[in-house]
Each structure stands twice: as structure tokens, then as C-alpha cells.
Amino acid sequence: MLTNRLFTKKNIFLSTPLKKCFLAVAVMALFNKQGEAQSNNSFFKDKDLMQVGTYYYPEQWPESNWERDIKKMSELGFEFTHYGEFAWAVMEPEEGKYNFEWLDKAISLAAKYKVKVVLCTPTPTPPVWLTQKHPDILMVNSDGRTIQHGARQQASWSSKKYREYIEKIVTVLAKRYGNNPNIWGWQIDNEPSHYGNEYDYSDNAQKSFRIWLKKKYQNIDNLNKSWGNAFWSISYNNFEQIRIPNGKELVAQPNPHAVLDFKRFTADEAADFVLYQKDLLRKHVKPEQWITTNLMPTYPAVDPLRMKSLDVHSYTKYLVAGYDNGQGEQGFRMGSASSIGFSNDLFRSINGLSGVMELQPGQVNWGLFNPQTMPGAVRMWMYHVMAGGNKFVCNYRFRQPLSGGEQYHYGIMKTDGVTVSRSGDEYIKVIKELEVLRKAYKPAAVPAILNKRKAAILYSIDSRWEMDNQPQTNQWNYMEHVNRYYNGLKALGAPVDVIDETKDLSAYPFLVVPAFQLLDNTLVERWKTYVQNGGNLIITCRTGQKDREGHLWEASFQQPILELIGAKEIYYDHLPVYLMGKVSAGDLSFDWNNWGDILDPASGSVWAKYEDQFYNGKAAVLNRKAGKGTVTYIGTDTDDGRLEREILRKVYQQAGVSTLNLPEGVIVEYRDGFWYGLNYSSKVQQIPVPASAKIIIGQKALKPADVVVWQE
Structure with missing residues (x-):
């Protein structure tokens, strides 16, 4: 299945939006309304460590194959399977005429062979009778083209008519299977997204966006002021005049404040689409059946943190498809460690219950190019999933398809349906090794040194959206910037949680705040308290440039953080791709050309300086002690992350915490x-x-x- 792809800074930018002072209003209102699900370990047993499953599509294979396949699945040791996310046309071949006999049989066969089932709502694939009867349920892309029947995720999340049909099919499913003892859990939709189209510009979305804006701004004057609409005479007389900002309809770039709001709206709409289905399910399914959806972790238009009330938070992960060069000559066959690691630490940190619902099973079909995976890579990914605290891992898929859009996509079984594939063998090996680990399992306290090293990365999807829209340099990439710090922490052997600002910061001895561009004074005061109480705060470039609505401060540049970091003034520079600048820290020298904040110190120590350009000798990294803790500001963004890693190590040394020195990868x-x-x-x-x-x-x-x- 198509999933999140890693883009290098020299290629494509990941775009899009999320939280803010509006966090305290609209976003927090969303969270409070729907509530955060409590971590419920009754869903899973610690001694199981991690359970292993595989996707199966009975509707895509002759019924005569089903028992053979499910029996084989069981014999190989798979503990659960996954049904139904693309089967709406089979479940409801005509409006109101349901056909579940095939699904009843498939679930019964799974029960016969002691394989649990994760059952899905089929909402990513509306049937053709529905899209032809109600073409207004379809999304529209930025070119104005209505996305037609023939693939998936073509429906608009904002369509009320679509939700009427969703309510019917989901309710029927929930009533029929909500008390079935072999249904282990439920997955809502599949990778909620619009894939390469990303955003919906349909009339449904236009209307919903205006409603969202009315709720936020109350009146048009407030919106005009917040969006700065006096600029270029953009001002509106009423909300009905507003269209979704679309650069393809304009002769110049869209209003950045409108873009930020549209990205927030889209993430809210996606979350509401998922949580609407969760509420439908929960009316009828027994409490022991958990509910999740599988998200693409860094897909920019959808925000997992807006879906906190799900029981379990799961994600999709594909590492080898030509987009991620990994580490070293053969890294393209393994992908980057941060790809799974960052996803683990983001999804697990939401409520403590996470899983990987879709893990690459080997070679795929949709990549930039599709190399064979390094022997052992699939097994290594499974162990990385388990090491990251996930409760389950599931591969897509059990059988390699013989027809359709993913013919070249590996499965556990080869094309003959009876022979295990080379990467399928790696799944089987892990299943057998899990038996050994389960026998060796015994509860144990987290080692003291890990508690001392524990760090959090404060993730701001709002800032990401704002910077993706206004990167200022063609080399800026928010996720690459964040990963430089994530990789640096992992090289030190530090446990990491990726958190949002609703979390308790005091739980972490070390807190990294990467490029937190949009903030308010309340958050800065929390950071000050964190430091005064003994925390070690690491802040990076671009932090605090704007308020929650994306406005520059009517004050010194980055005014809210100047006192905190011990600076009088900050200005920034970029270098062209062909020119590398120099930064020195002690006896070490580092290259940079992405982003450089030039710092004028007011207090504390200079830990790194620029060694060329007209600001030769100016500070690049500042450190100061405050109360019981420390603040470090790293103004330079590099390509290789060496500077970032060295400064992180120095912060840990200053705090008297021992670390590892792990090689890259x-x-x-x-x-x-x-x-x-x-x-x-x-x-x-x-x-x-x-x-x-x-x-x-x-x-x-x-x-x-x-x-x-x-x-x-």
C-alpha cells in the first residue's frame, strides 16, 4: 500500500498544518470534546510482548482458497489477520442489500484455526453505485478535477451525504460483529488521506471550511484582521466569499494565514471523520474490542494527535521504495532507523498503546524504484517495532496479488499461493524467536540510567505547516531538521518520547524544542519554569519567530525567547546549495548552508561560532544556566547533523549524565x-x-x- 515517503531536501518538500493559541480554543476544544482514551492494558498482555498478524482479502480470492490460506497462516504462527477495509462493494453490492455471508465464513475459518480478526470499516472505497448516484460525495483536487471511482480515498470527508451512507454500513457491521468473540479489534478506514492529492477543494469542503472559520472568528472583521487582508486588498465582506486558498487559482502565493487555517481545518476534518466512525462502532461493539485507525506517521495533512480518543494508535510504515537512502552504500535496502523509531516514539507517546498495522513485507510496486530489501531488513524492522513498545505488527499482505494495482507487491506467500516468500521467511523467523523471548520474559524496572537520559521532542505540526508553506530557503525541511535531533538523541542511547505541548514537561530531564516557530508567551513561561526546576532545554533555530496565527511580533525578532536563551538579538542567513559555511565548537569544525541564526549574546556561554561570511566570529550556539537547569539554543541547521549531535552530547555531559556513542545507523x-x-x-x-x-x-x-x- 502507498504510504508515507521520505523526501530529501534537494527534492520535494512535505507541506502542511496544526496547533496553537487556537490550540487552547479550537484544537483543545476538539480534544476536550472527544476526550483522551485511557491506556487500557486489558486489550493486551505484557507477556505477549508483540503479536504478529497479516492482511488477508477473502473477497479477492476464490472461496476454495480460503481455508487452505487461513490454515497456512495459522501454521506459520500468525496470531491475527485483517479483513474488510476495501470490501464495501462486496458487503453492499446494491444500496441497502447487504451480503455478509462470505465475511461470516471468513471469520469462522479464522476462529477455527485460532487466528484473531481485526475488522475494518470499508470507508476508503465507496462502491460505484454510491459515487454515481451521489457524485457530490467525491473530492476535488487542486486542479479542479473531480476524483473518480477506480482507486481509493476518492470521497470527501466533508460530505454529509457520504456520512449518511457511512453510518449505515458501519452500524450494520458493528451490530453484526460487535459481540463476535473472534473479533479482536476494529480499524477505521485505511490510511485516511487523499494520497498525492492531499487536500480536498470540493464544494463540500468549501462549505465546511467556511463553517469552521465562522466558529473560529465569529465575524468577518476578526478574520480580515487575523489574515492581514488589507494586504493586496484581499478583504472579505462575508464568509461566503471565501474560497479555500489554492495556489493554482492565483497569480501569486496564497495568503499564508489562510493556508495555515485551511491546513488546520483539514486535519480537524480528518479527525472528525475517523472519530465519527469510532463513536458509531462504540455504540454496539463490546468494550474488549479495541478501535484504531492506521495513519501514515509524517503524512502532513492528517494529525494523529487530533485522534487521541482512539483506544490504540497505529501506523503504516514502508522504508524501502527508492525514497530513503538510509545509511551507507546499502542503506537504500534498509531505510533510515529514524523512520520507524520516530513513528514509534510519536504514536506510543499518545496514550501508551500503539501498533504497526501495516509493515512492508519486502519488495513493493509503487516506489521511485523498488529494490529488494537487504536480507534480514524485514526481520530487523519487526524487532524495531517491538523495541519501540508496540503491541502488534501486521504485514500487508499474506498473498501477493495476481491482478489489480499491486501485482508486484510482495506478500508472505509467493504468487503460487503456497510457497513462503524470501521476506516472508523473515516474518516466520521472528514469530519463532518470539516464542523464545516470551519464555524469557520477566517484568523489570526501567534501568536508572535510562530514566536519567530520558528526553522528549516537542513536536509542532502547526509550525511544520507554517514553515512548509513559507520555508524561506529551498533547503529547509522540517522533518529532516527534527530527525537530526532525534538521531542525535538515539546516538546517545536516550529513550525518546515525541510529544505535543499538552504533556507534562517535567517528566523529562531533557527537552528538545525543534523549530517551534509558532508560540505564545504562556508556552515560553512553561519552558522557563521547566528550566528553573532543573530541566535541560534545547531550543533550535526558527523557534518563536511568530505568534500562533503566524504573525511576526511587533517587537524584536523572536522577542519571546530572547531572555530565555540569553540573547540580545537574532538574525538569520541562508547559503546557496553550492556553498558550505563553517561553524566551530571548540576544536571541532562543522559545515552548514541550510539555515543559520546569528546570535548576539546577553548572558551565558558561546558554545559555537561562525568561522566565515561577514559575521565571522558571531555566536551560533548559546548555553546558559537558569535556576536548577540549563537552556541551550542551537541556531545552525546542518546537513549531516554532526553539530547537533555534538551539542546534545555536551548538554548531557554538563548535566552529569553518561551516554553511549553509537555509530550512525x-x-x-x-x-x-x-x-x-x-x-x-x-x-x-x-x-x-x-x-x-x-x-x-x-x-x-x-x-x-x-x-x-x-x-x-
Whole structure:
């Protein structure tokens, strides 16, 4: 299945929007209205560590194959399967005429062979009778083209008519299977998105956007003022005159405040679409059946943090499709460690219950190019999922399809339907190794050193949306910037949570705030309190340039954070792609050309300086002590992350916390009494396994894409 793709700064920018002072109003109102689901460990047993499943599509195969396939699935050790997300046309072949006999049989066969079922709502694929009867349910892309029947995710989240039909099919499903003992959980939709089209410009979306704006601004004068509509004489007389900002309809760039609001609206609409279905299900399904949706973690138009009331938070992950070069010569066959790691730490941190509903099973069909995965890579990804605290992992799919749009997409089984594929063998190996780990499992406290190293990254999708729309340099990429810090923390052996600003900051000895461009003084005061109470705060470039609505401050540039970081003034520079500037920190020298904040210190220490350009000798990194804690401001964004990693290490050293020094591409994680070592690099690596440790799986010397698991 098409999923999130990693784009390099030299290629394509990930665009889009989320939170703010409006966080306190509209976004927080959304969260408060729907409530945060409490972590419910009754859904899962700790001793299971992680359960392994596989997608199956009975409607896509002859009925004579079903029992053979599901029996084989069970024999190979898969604990659950996944039905129905694309089956609306089979469930309801004509309006109001339902056909569930095939699904009854498929669920019964799964029960017969002791395979649990995750059942899905079929809303990503409305049937043709529905789209032809009500073509207004279809989304419209930025070119003004109505997206037609023939693929998936073509419906508008804003269509009331579509929701009427959703209510019918979801309610029928919930009533029929809500008490079925073999239904383990429910998945809403599938990768809610519009894929490459991203945003909906249909009349439904236009109307809903105006309603959203009315609720936010109350009257048109407030909107005109907030959007700065006196500029270019954009001002509106009423909300009905407003259209969704679309650069393809304009001779110049859209109003940035309108774009930010539209991205917020879209994320709210996606969340409402999912949570609407959750509420329909919860009316009829028993409490033991958990509810989730599978999101693409860094897909910019949809925000997992707006869906906090789901029972479980799950994601889709594909690492090898020609978009991610990984680490070293063979990295393109493994992907980047941060791809799974960051997703783990974002989704798990929402309420403690997370899973990977769709993990790459091997070679795929939709990439820039589609290489074979490195032998062992699929197995390594599964261990990374488990090490990240996820309760389950599921691959897409059990059988490689013989027809349709994904013929070249690997499955657990080869095209003959009876032979296990080469990457399928890796799933089977992990399933067998899980039996060993489950026998060795014993509850254990988190090692003290990990509690000392624990860090959080404060993620701001609002800031991401705003900067994606106004990057200022063709080299800026928010996710690449964040990952430089994420990778730096993991190299130190630090446990990481990726959090939003609703979380308790005091739970983390170290807090990284990357490019938090949109903020208010209330948040800055929270940061000050965090530092005064002993926290170590690391802030990066672009933070605090604007208020929550994307306005520059009528004050010094980045005024709200100047006192906090110990600066009198900040201005910034960019260099062309062909020119690298120099920054020095002690005896070390680093290259940069993406973004450079030039700092005029007011207090504290200068930890790094620029070594060329007209500001030669000016500060690039500041550090100061405040109360019981410290503040470090890193003004330079690099390509290779070496500067960022070195400054992080120095912050930990200053705090007296010991760290690891892991090579790039090497990951060490701890979960439930087990330590995991993973090698995403293209070289053999020695993992720092203590001499006293008991190795359960593997060995200290890891070849590329290999894994070691030990207990201490």
C-alpha cells in the first residue's frame, strides 16, 4: 500500500498544518470534546510482548482458497489477520442489500484455526453505485478535477451525504460483529488521506471550511484582521466569499494565514471523520474490542494527535521504495532507523498503546524504484517495532496479488499461493524467536540510567505547516531538521518520547524544542519554569519567530525567547546549495548552508561560532544556566547533523549524565526487560552488550540489518 515517503531536501518538500493559541480554543476544544482514551492494558498482555498478524482479502480470492490460506497462516504462527477495509462493494453490492455471508465464513475459518480478526470499516472505497448516484460525495483536487471511482480515498470527508451512507454500513457491521468473540479489534478506514492529492477543494469542503472559520472568528472583521487582508486588498465582506486558498487559482502565493487555517481545518476534518466512525462502532461493539485507525506517521495533512480518543494508535510504515537512502552504500535496502523509531516514539507517546498495522513485507510496486530489501531488513524492522513498545505488527499482505494495482507487491506467500516468500521467511523467523523471548520474559524496572537520559521532542505540526508553506530557503525541511535531533538523541542511547505541548514537561530531564516557530508567551513561561526546576532545554533555530496565527511580533525578532536563551538579538542567513559555511565548537569544525541564526549574546556561554561570511566570529550556539537547569539554543541547521549531535552530547555531559556513542545507523533500545541492538548501517557493527549480559537472540557483532537481544 502507498504510504508515507521520505523526501530529501534537494527534492520535494512535505507541506502542511496544526496547533496553537487556537490550540487552547479550537484544537483543545476538539480534544476536550472527544476526550483522551485511557491506556487500557486489558486489550493486551505484557507477556505477549508483540503479536504478529497479516492482511488477508477473502473477497479477492476464490472461496476454495480460503481455508487452505487461513490454515497456512495459522501454521506459520500468525496470531491475527485483517479483513474488510476495501470490501464495501462486496458487503453492499446494491444500496441497502447487504451480503455478509462470505465475511461470516471468513471469520469462522479464522476462529477455527485460532487466528484473531481485526475488522475494518470499508470507508476508503465507496462502491460505484454510491459515487454515481451521489457524485457530490467525491473530492476535488487542486486542479479542479473531480476524483473518480477506480482507486481509493476518492470521497470527501466533508460530505454529509457520504456520512449518511457511512453510518449505515458501519452500524450494520458493528451490530453484526460487535459481540463476535473472534473479533479482536476494529480499524477505521485505511490510511485516511487523499494520497498525492492531499487536500480536498470540493464544494463540500468549501462549505465546511467556511463553517469552521465562522466558529473560529465569529465575524468577518476578526478574520480580515487575523489574515492581514488589507494586504493586496484581499478583504472579505462575508464568509461566503471565501474560497479555500489554492495556489493554482492565483497569480501569486496564497495568503499564508489562510493556508495555515485551511491546513488546520483539514486535519480537524480528518479527525472528525475517523472519530465519527469510532463513536458509531462504540455504540454496539463490546468494550474488549479495541478501535484504531492506521495513519501514515509524517503524512502532513492528517494529525494523529487530533485522534487521541482512539483506544490504540497505529501506523503504516514502508522504508524501502527508492525514497530513503538510509545509511551507507546499502542503506537504500534498509531505510533510515529514524523512520520507524520516530513513528514509534510519536504514536506510543499518545496514550501508551500503539501498533504497526501495516509493515512492508519486502519488495513493493509503487516506489521511485523498488529494490529488494537487504536480507534480514524485514526481520530487523519487526524487532524495531517491538523495541519501540508496540503491541502488534501486521504485514500487508499474506498473498501477493495476481491482478489489480499491486501485482508486484510482495506478500508472505509467493504468487503460487503456497510457497513462503524470501521476506516472508523473515516474518516466520521472528514469530519463532518470539516464542523464545516470551519464555524469557520477566517484568523489570526501567534501568536508572535510562530514566536519567530520558528526553522528549516537542513536536509542532502547526509550525511544520507554517514553515512548509513559507520555508524561506529551498533547503529547509522540517522533518529532516527534527530527525537530526532525534538521531542525535538515539546516538546517545536516550529513550525518546515525541510529544505535543499538552504533556507534562517535567517528566523529562531533557527537552528538545525543534523549530517551534509558532508560540505564545504562556508556552515560553512553561519552558522557563521547566528550566528553573532543573530541566535541560534545547531550543533550535526558527523557534518563536511568530505568534500562533503566524504573525511576526511587533517587537524584536523572536522577542519571546530572547531572555530565555540569553540573547540580545537574532538574525538569520541562508547559503546557496553550492556553498558550505563553517561553524566551530571548540576544536571541532562543522559545515552548514541550510539555515543559520546569528546570535548576539546577553548572558551565558558561546558554545559555537561562525568561522566565515561577514559575521565571522558571531555566536551560533548559546548555553546558559537558569535556576536548577540549563537552556541551550542551537541556531545552525546542518546537513549531516554532526553539530547537533555534538551539542546534545555536551548538554548531557554538563548535566552529569553518561551516554553511549553509537555509530550512525546503530540503535539500542530497552523494553520490558529486554535490550535490543539493531544495525541499519552498511557495515558490521559492534553493539555495546555488557560482558555480564545474557544474549537471547543474535550476537554482539552485527552485520547490516541484523539484530541482537539481551537481558541484564
